[in-house]
Amino acid sequence: MSRKPRPICPVCGQRAVRSETKYGLRHDCCGLWSWGNKPLADADTHKARSEAHRVFDVLWRSGHLSRGEAYQALSWATGWPEADCHMMHMPKERAALVPAAVRRIWAAL
Template sequence: MKGQRVVCPHCGEQAQLVDGSLIYPFRPDLHARHFYLCAPCNAWVGCHSGTTKPLGVLADAETRQARIQAHDVFDPIWKTGRLTRTEAYAWLAAELRIDREQCHISMFGTELCRQAVRVCERYWAQQKVTTRSGRSTFLTRHVPPQAPRRSLGSMFA
């Protein structure tokens, strides 16, 4: 397997191209996918389907958890149809004051994910909706509560 030169942002070492069985041994559906892994940092990133092009920047356990939290509050903005995905990322880039080309959660570090969560929570707090009874109210919860996602970082510690 030959991939690109991908450097870990956490330690500066070159990441190795691996298949999904190493990252997600209990997810056979992901075994054929490619990932870049920095074993010393336990940081990884997936690749675009059918390629060895990374989806973003390698993430260690803390960064993966921060990205999950950012996606949990950001994705409903476009999945509910309030904005398209492209519009939502353009809005987020403007709110975070970063270039649109650099605005994708898979490229964010932990702190930028935390900023994105705060921005999206403000967005949801400001959403006015009309109930079936015709009353206006502000949306305070963007999606029904879900069971917390498990971090897989401990599997490789």
């Protein structure tokens, strides 16, 4: 596995502390954390993103859409480019809009 530089903490400007967990590589600093080598995020952001994913994933886990189609549908329902539809990179304000967008998708299926 490649050892990329640890993400920089936006609060203190230091490199985050890396640890190997049973869930994979984790980085921590100043109450923020991330998985893999993603930028650090606060608890509210993680919560909004995981809630967005939970609601969104039902679209393709249920078999109503393929995973790719579900992302296309989210782009359609939000007006965001598909490249901006990946929840793990969304700011919390955007992730918070996903559940309503998913309801629009269900209504259109």
